[in-house]
Amino acid sequence: xxxxxxxxxxxxxxxxxxxxxxxxxxxxxxxxxxxxxxxxxxxxxxxxxxxxxxxxxxxxxxxxxxxxxxxxxxxxxxxxxxxxxxxxxxxxxxxxxxxxxxxxxxxxxxxxxxxxxxxxxxxxxxxxxxxxxxxxxxxxxxxxxxxx
Numbered sequence: 001x002x003x004x005x006x007x008x009x010x011x012x013x014x015x016x017x018x019x020x021x022x023x024x025x026x027x028x029x030x031x032x033x034x035x036x037x038x039x040x041x042x043x044x045x046x047x048x049x050x051x052x053x054x055x056x057x058x059x060x061x062x063x064x065x066x067x068x069x070x071x072x073x074x075x076x077x078x079x080x081x082x083x084x085x086x087x088x089x090x091x092x093x094x095x096x097x098x099x100x101x102x103x104x105x106x107x108x109x110x111x112x113x114x115x116x117x118x119x120x121x122x123x124x125x126x127x128x129x130x131x132x133x134x135x136x137x138x139x140x141x142x143x144x145x146x147x148x
Contacts, residue, residue, distance in 0.1 A: 027128045033070040034121035037063050041098070041114045048107055060102040063113070064095050090116065 044059035072091040077084045094113045101109035 037066040038117050045110050060098050064098050067091050067095050
């Protein structure tokens with residue numbers, strides 16, 4: 001009558017995600033995009049291993065959408081210069097590899113994209129952890145960093 005418990009859990013999770021998105025910094029939003037793409041790629045790997053072709057295709061499509069419509073679309077090529085151009089080319093490569101992995105049912109291609117996304121996510125997190133990237137960071141109060 002009132003729905004399943006799973007539907008309630010999903011609704012609660014959706015509200016939590018939407019709240020996180022609204023309150024997230026631009027840096028955190030990129031991390032969330034990397035996380036979403038990684039989850040989709042891992043899901044595709046799981047479905048590929050189990051032989052669930054329709055779900056594998058859905059997961060790969062989701063990863064491609066996140067990469068193309070999230071990560072690539074967020075690049076500012078004017079302000080980002082060569083770095084943004086390089087990331088754009090890498091995102092295009094990853095999307096092409098995901099498409100080929102789907103067509104060929106190639107787990108190695110999915111693993112390659114997973115490694116690339118993981119490396120980019122870790123690098124992005126490292127950038128966000130630097131004092132210059134933190135709002136209100138004052139290097140004068142951090143003598144070990146100010147003298148470096």
